[in-house]
Amino acid sequence: MIDKRLFALPGMRRYVIILGVLVFFQAVAIIVQARYLSIAIVGLWNLQSFKAIVGPTIIFMIAFLCRHLLTVWQNRVFFPYVEKTSGQIREKLMAKIFRLGPAEIEKRGTGNIVTMALEGIDKVQTYLMLVIIKVLDMSITPWLVLLYILFLRWEQAIFLFIIFPVIILFMIILGYAAQAKADRQYEGYQRLSNHFVDTLRGLSTLKQLGLSKRYADNVYEVSESYRKETMSTLKIALTSTFALDFFTTLSIAVVAVFLGFDLLDGKVTLLPALTILVLAPEYFMPIRNFANDYHATLNGKNALTAVLDVLNEPEMKQRDELPSFKWDNQSQLVLSHVSLTYPESKQPALKNISINIQGMKKIGIIGASGSGKSTLVNLIGGFLSPDQPDQVAINGQKLPHLNQEAWQQNFLYIPQNPYLFHATLAQNIAFYVDHATSESIRNAAERAGLTKWIKSLPAGLETMIGEGARSVSGGQAQRIALARAFLDTDRKILLFDEPTAHLDIETEAALKKDILPVFDNHLVFFATHRLHWIGEMDYVLVMDHGRLVEQGTPQELANQNGDYVKLRSEMEASDL
């Protein structure tokens, strides 16, 4: 019933004790309230005047106000703690996202992670707020009330005591029966919802095929058949709530009737009888509240599980093995027999890769799709970790992986779609460089061939770009990434991952002219399947099915007449 993980939260035990005390006083207030309301009513029943009942009425009112003030108090006491705790969890999650890095996050889906950090944590907050107080309420209030009833009249107390487990038992039995069906129904709901989104997303395809009008009826029919299915399951699923409702309400009726007979027989007087009747609904109230919020707590519980899953995800440690350094002509990167396997797959994505790179060079990485080009680039960037430690080395120092801060300070990564932040153009260009002067930003933009475009923008370099602002074409996005490289003269390594794959040939031709100068005096890794880039490289790595099948200068490889030559002939178009 109660989640043990909650007690692992720092400071939780203390708050449970404080809240327990408050709930206890609230239960006392409930009993006092019932008692004095009954006294007032019995006074009137005895035909006394209003003056006679002023005293008990005032006590009733005070108890009533205390009870509800205590509710506010409980919330006020607990909320700051919940707020702080959920805030800390959110912060931990953000830090974890940063440490996990892009490869891991992509696997989980950006949307999922963002939703988790926002709504997921909100749900956790609601969960913490609800569950502790409700559970305390359920484990203190009914029993105190019952104790008091026992003191008034033990027969009714015994009845109420026995009915409690009966209710729980029926809820469990009916709940189990309904659960399986409800789960299936939830799946059905997911399917339906997916079907609907699926249909909407494929609308242009339906339109192409001339089916879009006809599909409207299909949408309706699917939804209607889901409704019928749902209704038949709901009939069962709701019985659990019905059982709770039925037993609690009927118990009150039964208590009333038995009290009536006992009064008739003179076994009891009106005051205790009335008090019991007023208290009977209070006895059931906590469990009813708990059942009402069951779904909110379930959502919160699942959200907490999802968040804890991410927090417990293994991450690459030892990120500071490598001392700070600057890549220069003498620097050396060695991979020796490196393999890399994705966690969920059996086949390694990279097999036995060995390379030895020194100083400033231009290295092309080619291969068919699925050959492992991107995986190799991700390994070099430190976003993925090799299967075995000590297979990579920088300047002779063996490392567990390349997710080293000192290494990452040395390179820039330019993927197919460089990410542009929702910020000004200037801020985007200067993302890697603190305190860049606007002069140097302008200069870098000029060298990246952006000047003409910038002039056409309303606010020039201060124009907002990125999501929700001015959209930027693929070619210009590459130029902005290029400007980052021109601006940051400290980073001597450039990692390109198919930077031009999606560009049209004219844009690519123009871009190439501006990219080539940045290659000078840099170590360049350039993964591509556009062959014309190979002519600009000093050294080529040919990948095939995760293996490094050939490496050498373009000339050497052309002479070898092996995989490189074969790959080129497959890719090349014929003469016109």
Add this chain to the structure above:
Amino acid sequence: MKGLRQTFAHDTWVMPYLRKYKGLLILVLFLGFMTFFSGGALMFNSGYLISEAARRPSSIIYIYVPVVLARAFGIARPSFRYVERLTSHNWVLKIVSDFRKKLYQSVEKKASAIQRSHQTGDILSILVDDIEHIENLYLRTVFPMVIGWLLYVFIVIAIGAMNWVVGILLLLLLGVIIILMPLISVTTNGVREYRQHQIQHTFYTNLTDEVLGLGDWLISGRYDDFMALQKKPIEQIAKLRRHDHYYQWWRSFFVQVMVLLSVLVLLVWSAYSFTATKSLANWVAAFALAIFPAVSPFLNISQGASEWPVYRRSIERVNQLDAGGDGHPVKQTSLSEPFKDLSIKQLSFQYPDGDRKVVDHISMTIHPGEKVALLGPSGTGKSTLLKLMVGDLTPDDGSVEINGQNILSLQDVRSSLFGILDQQPYLFDTTVMNNVRLGNTNASDDAVKDAIAAVGLKDLIESLPAQYNTEVQEAGQRFSGGERQRLSLARILLQDAPIIILDEPTVSLDPITEKKLLDKVFELLHDKTIIWVTHHLAGIAHVDQVRFLEHGNFDMQGTPQELYKQEARFRQLYDLDRGK
């Protein structure tokens, strides 16, 4: 109030359905009322029962009726509640079916057959969420509120009939709970909600931005900046939410104070009116006990009301979908004879919010069997031209005609004229067989299998455990990009239209896959008319004619061979593409 009227002024999403399912709606409200009525009646009856019994009447007959009633109400309350919940769910699910169809139709009207990506997915999810919000509007706000009001009217009239002063007092006290408080909640919360929504939106955008750009953050080593960026919106939201919670807690407390005052009114009234005789005094307990369950539905009405701003945004958004209308419908006809020519005559087009003519008096004629490639830098209007050709856009000037008939009058028979293969052809979350059969829903299983064999996927599909009944999974994830293109190609083969539009079908494929796909396409569609928009020159030898679109006009045209010989720019690009 003004906002309320504004929201519903052109509403086609909420009110019509309240009318459409009137009968069920009344039933839901009746059952809801009866649930709380039985709850109150049970305590009323019980209070009377024990008071009467405590007088120790001579015979059990005196309390016989209340004894029976106690059991009856005890059973009635949960039963009414059970049926009410079933009925209201049924009602809402019925509406959901209507909503989905309506939403689909609204989106369908505006969808274009030429689309470069499926990014619209986000917008669609928002709309799907909106529908859920409107469901909740009924379940969480409208139903409880109306049931609350019914109960309110009942209590006030019933008590007012006995003593009008008490009636008016209750009218005021309970009115504060179910009319004044919800109104205050809507106003205060409306402002807060609006602020919160804005901050949350910023937060959401920032966070997505951070996560998508995570690689850059990591490499730049700006951990502190990364963490700091979230601090402000989180704190702002936390502050707003804190206020919101405090407000809610005190509001609930205030509602309880109103309940307490109502109880006090009843007690005082009882003290002066019911203490005349013993049998009258038996009613005191009845009234005092009944008030608590009777007002219980009032406690959450304010909360439901304060959710209104969320619902309102959703209602307004879905209503906007319908706005705009169809423009001028063109009378539809069909072609009497097979496709003879497609001619583009002096075609011009400018987007309403654009600053230049995307297409500027373009003319060209395409005959059956011709293969035309369209090139040009991105953003130059190639896909606009395609949209004009198939009739998804209406030109400002000039026309597109097939066999001399305007394309805008051929929209109903469009799928028999054009087959389209685009960048990311969509595979629906169903089997391979069903997906391919979408090309021609009357095709036999064998015809579908033949088409799959023709595109060279027979071996692959038959090697899968479920063969042709393999599920393609969401958006066709089961298959690679090249395979997805081939499945769509099979679909087009079944569709058998005379004109095929290829809208950059190879943009996300690697060169080897690309080459194979293009060879296949031109081999299978050799007798069709093909209009091919492409971003580079691989496979250009397949076409008879190349046209470069720039600044709304064709600035280079000819056969690939001619262009290679005569145009230095074309030659340079072609050589670049070949890796030289």
